[in-house]
Amino acid sequence: xxxxxxxxxxxxxxxxRAIPGFFREGAELDCREIGDGNxxxxxxxxxxxxxxxxxxxxxxxxxxxxxxxxxxxxxxxRIEREALQIQHHLCSNLVPEVYSYDDEMAVTVMEDLSDxxxxxxxxxxxxxxxxxxxxxxxxxARTLFFTSDLAxxxxxxxxxxxRFINPDLxxxxxxxxxxxxxxxxxxxxxxxxxxxxxxxxxxxxxxxxEVALLREKxxxxxxxLLHGDLHTGSIFITExxxxxxxxxxxxxxxxxxxxxAVIANLLLNLAGQIGWKADEADRRRHQNxxxxxxxxxWSKFEAEFRKLWDEHAVDxxxxxxxxxxxxxxxVLQDAVGFAGAKMIRRIVGLSHVADIDTIxxxxxxxxAQRLALSVGKALILNCRxxxxxxxxxxxxxxxxxxxxxxx
Amino acid sequence: xxxxxxxxxxxxxxxxRAIPGFFREGAELDCREIGDGNxxxxxxxxxxxxxxxxxxxxxxxxxxxxxxxxxxxxxxxRIEREALQIQHHLCSNLVPEVYSYDDEMAVTVMEDLSDxxxxxxxxxxxxxxxxxxxxxxxxxARTLFFTSDLAxxxxxxxxxxxRFINPDLxxxxxxxxxxxxxxxxxxxxxxxxxxxxxxxxxxxxxxxxEVALLREKxxxxxxxLLHGDLHTGSIFITExxxxxxxxxxxxxxxxxxxxxAVIANLLLNLAGQIGWKADEADRRRHQNxxxxxxxxxWSKFEAEFRKLWDEHAVDxxxxxxxxxxxxxxxVLQDAVGFAGAKMIRRIVGLSHVADIDTIxxxxxxxxAQRLALSVGKALILNCRxxxxxxxxxxxxxxxxxxxxxxx
Numbered sequence: 001x002x003x004x005x006x007x008x009x010x011x012x013x014x015x016x017r018a019i020p021g022f023f024r025e026g027a028e029l030d031c032r033e034i035g036d037g038n039x040x041x042x043x044x045x046x047x048x049x050x051x052x053x054x055x056x057x058x059x060x061x062x063x064x065x066x067x068x069x070x071x072x073x074x075x076x077x078r079i080e081r082e083a084l085q086i087q088h089h090l091c092s093n094l095v096p097e098v099y100s101y102d103d104e105m106a107v108t109v110m111e112d113l114s115d116x117x118x119x120x121x122x123x124x125x126x127x128x129x130x131x132x133x134x135x136x137x138x139x140x141a142r143t144l145f146f147t148s149d150l151a152x153x154x155x156x157x158x159x160x161x162x163r164f165i166n167p168d169l170x171x172x173x174x175x176x177x178x179x180x181x182x183x184x185x186x187x188x189x190x191x192x193x194x195x196x197x198x199x200x201x202x203x204x205x206x207x208x209x210e211v212a213l214l215r216e217k218x219x220x221x222x223x224x225l226l227h228g229d230l231h232t233g234s235i236f237i238t239e240x241x242x243x244x245x246x247x248x249x250x251x252x253x254x255x256x257x258x259x260x261a262v263i264a265n266l267l268l269n270l271a272g273q274i275g276w277k278a279d280e281a282d283r284r285r286h287q288n289x290x291x292x293x294x295x296x297x298w299s300k301f302e303a304e305f306r307k308l309w310d311e312h313a314v315d316x317x318x319x320x321x322x323x324x325x326x327x328x329x330x331v332l333q334d335a336v337g338f339a340g341a342k343m344i345r346r347i348v349g350l351s352h353v354a355d356i357d358t359i360x361x362x363x364x365x366x367x368a369q370r371l372a373l374s375v376g377k378a379l380i381l382n383c384r385x386x387x388x389x390x391x392x393x394x395x396x397x398x399x400x401x402x403x404x405x406x407x
Numbered sequence: 408x409x410x411x412x413x414x415x416x417x418x419x420x421x422x423x424r425a426i427p428g429f430f431r432e433g434a435e436l437d438c439r440e441i442g443d444g445n446x447x448x449x450x451x452x453x454x455x456x457x458x459x460x461x462x463x464x465x466x467x468x469x470x471x472x473x474x475x476x477x478x479x480x481x482x483x484x485r486i487e488r489e490a491l492q493i494q495h496h497l498c499s500n501l502v503p504e505v506y507s508y509d510d511e512m513a514v515t516v517m518e519d520l521s522d523x524x525x526x527x528x529x530x531x532x533x534x535x536x537x538x539x540x541x542x543x544x545x546x547x548a549r550t551l552f553f554t555s556d557l558a559x560x561x562x563x564x565x566x567x568x569x570r571f572i573n574p575d576l577x578x579x580x581x582x583x584x585x586x587x588x589x590x591x592x593x594x595x596x597x598x599x600x601x602x603x604x605x606x607x608x609x610x611x612x613x614x615x616x617e618v619a620l621l622r623e624k625x626x627x628x629x630x631x632l633l634h635g636d637l638h639t640g641s642i643f644i645t646e647x648x649x650x651x652x653x654x655x656x657x658x659x660x661x662x663x664x665x666x667x668a669v670i671a672n673l674l675l676n677l678a679g680q681i682g683w684k685a686d687e688a689d690r691r692r693h694q695n696x697x698x699x700x701x702x703x704x705w706s707k708f709e710a711e712f713r714k715l716w717d718e719h720a721v722d723x724x725x726x727x728x729x730x731x732x733x734x735x736x737x738v739l740q741d742a743v744g745f746a747g748a749k750m751i752r753r754i755v756g757l758s759h760v761a762d763i764d765t766i767x768x769x770x771x772x773x774x775a776q777r778l779a780l781s782v783g784k785a786l787i788l789n790c791r792x793x794x795x796x797x798x799x800x801x802x803x804x805x806x807x808x809x810x811x812x813x814x
Binding site: 149154155157158159161162165166167168170171174178179182183205208209211212213215216219220221222223315316317318320321322323326327 | 556561562564565566568569572573574575577578581585586589590612615616618619620622623626627628629630722723724725727728729730733734
């Protein structure tokens with residue numbers, strides 16, 4: 001295969017057969033394109049007899065996210081593939097394995113996760129996952145710590161920063177999360193019934209200040225190699241196992257961004273449960289599991305991150321008394337602020353979440369939207385004052401009560 | 408000229424003649440190598456009849472700063488040349504013009520500043536420069552503002568960050584400023600008589616915490632394209648004019664670092680005046696000019712930066728109420744901390760300043776060293792509490808008084 005072109009099913013099968021020792025000689029391979037076609041082609045290739053399978057992902061040179069197409073660098077396939085390899089190296093049980101790749105064709109051949117469910121869908125159905133907080137806390141702690149100056153030679157880290165400069169994908173985040181929701185923009189997307197909320201976002205000066213500070217952090221802090229888009233649609237899950245996929249937004253940014261993404265998506269689902277669980281006790285039980293899991297994600301991250309720091313930090317001043325505590329507090333405050341920004345953009349911005357948008361009943365959907373916006377705003381407005389994760393519990397419960405919702 | 412090799416005088420003259428329209432056809436050109444040979448060759452080429460002259464600077468593939476040679480990337484010549492061009496574009500009267508360059512040969516041909524004096528030498532001689540604060544304040548404000556996300560398209564800024572990743576030169580700063588002075592290191596260099604001060608630096612936990620925070624900022628904040636080594640040896644000056652040279656340490660870092668460098672070098676000279684000015688009234692007058700100029704550098708920077716922000720900011724949230732004030736306060740606190748770190752390393756670290764090291768009288772030299780260290784520590788220990796530049800005045804005066812020195 002020479003110059004870049006979109007793969008055919010036949011070419012995908014040829015790539016699949018080329019993985020050394022994976023498929024049997026002469027195996028009959030079935031190939032289906034299963035992507036949504038917005039940003040990437042995704043081929044699922046399966047040995048019809050043994051059932052063994054792989055995924056081939058190919059980046060497309062555009063995104064269809066804004067109605068018409070938006071050009072996107074194919075280099076993002078290399079960035080995603082390198083990020084997957086680094087994350088797999090650091091958390092082999094939590095990230096799919098890359099079998100082979102072709103950067104010119106923007107192609108990555110990787111482990112298939114067909115046995116897993118997309119976490120967002122499972123959460124909408126009211127499922128809970130007892131190991132999720134442990135798994136994702138460890139993933140975040142290990143991938144952030146080991147790619148930071150705390151654990152890397154600063155020269156090697158700078159070369160890694162350079163390889164992960166990701167302007168096209170960062171621009172999507174900068175526009176959709178840190179700009180559009182706070183002004184009139186054709187990219188915004190919300191029902192007329194919450195125009196009052198949207199207008200309030202555009203005129204809230206205190207909120208604009210905090211979002212400006214969060215935006216600045218996203219633009220200027222090369223703390224660690226982030227996943228960059230760690231929502232529950234990028235997490236494949238079973239009762240026992242968790243896998244993090246799709247790091248095409250990977251770049252060096254502020255650690256709190258990845259943690260905030262996980263918390264935001266748990267809390268969006270919490271708001272969405274207003275429209276999903278008919279039985280109130282059942283609904284409240286699930287919402288409380290989601291809230292507790294948000295806190296646990298942080299706690300597991302913090303415990304693991306502190307342990308890694310104590311055992312593996314190479315920064316010559318890492319053990320200065322008080323430094324670790326101040327560092328953790330900064331990450332917590334950032335995580336809370338970013339969580340809020342990510343909740344708001346999923347309600348009024350371009351790209352939404354099924355947890356809320358697919359709620360069948362209009363009134364319940366509106367209640368969920370208003371609760372999500374209120375929680376998002378409260379997280380942003382309080383993030384610089386927070387010194388413990390318990391504050392999130394308090395903010396969510398107080399905001400819900402103020403809105404007449406009971407958790 | 409093909410592959411990299413150190414230039415000869417004859418080759419330098421050929422390069423000089425190739426600048427279109429600069430030297431007369433057939434002019435007799437005199438060439439002298441005037442560098443100190445540590446990091447670069449510097450050729451001064453002059454038309455013996457008209458007196459017109461240029462400088463040719465060539466990077467060497469090593470540094471002699473640590474006794475034996477230390478390999479250094481030749482790419483730093485490209486970085487220095489691109490930084491000079493950006494800074495000249497933004498401040499044409501404050502930066503020498505680049506006439507031509509050859510990245511493969513690590514060569515830059517540029518405006519000669521033979522009419523200027525190196526500011527450090529002039530300050531040691533007790534000279535004052537009434538326009539210096541205005542000039543350097545404008546240089547810092549314009550170069551930092553226009554290379555930041557406040558004024559650039561974030562995509563173009565990211566590509567610029569990528570071009571200015573400068574691991575070799577940053578490592579020098581990271582080791583010599585943010586590491587060695589706080590531990591036993593062969594790189595450290597100070598007289599036995601101040602061993603008590605050196606030991607105090609190695610055991611001061613509160614200081615280590617603040618230096619850890621400053622080091623982290625140096626490692627992780629891509630706020631603006633810094634000069635990166637803005638001491639008074641990188642500033643050429645006359646009564647009327649100021650020129651900033653040698654940005655080979657340029658990289659994207661925290662804005663306060665450049666401002667702190669200027670302030671540190673003014674305050675090092677202030678401490679050094681203990682050994683230079685015999686007449687006490689004269690000494691105190693000069694020290695007070697240096698202190699006032701430190702404050703003025705900040706004030707000019709701040710006024711110009713705020714004006715540029717009001718008139719030219721493109722960041723969509725730049726005008727959020729309160730954001731500019733918080734931003735300026737962060738830069739001030741960083742500048743004060745970095746100033747302190749730079750003072751300390753010039754007393755106990757590898758590389759010193761003539762302002763203090765060449766003081767003839769040993770007792771006076773020691774007094775100057777102790778004053779510089781005390782001021783440096785006080786700046787670092789107080790930096791996170793500072794909210795106005797007047798605090799520097801207070802810190803310097805109080806520290807001097809505590810040491811029995813009168814300003």
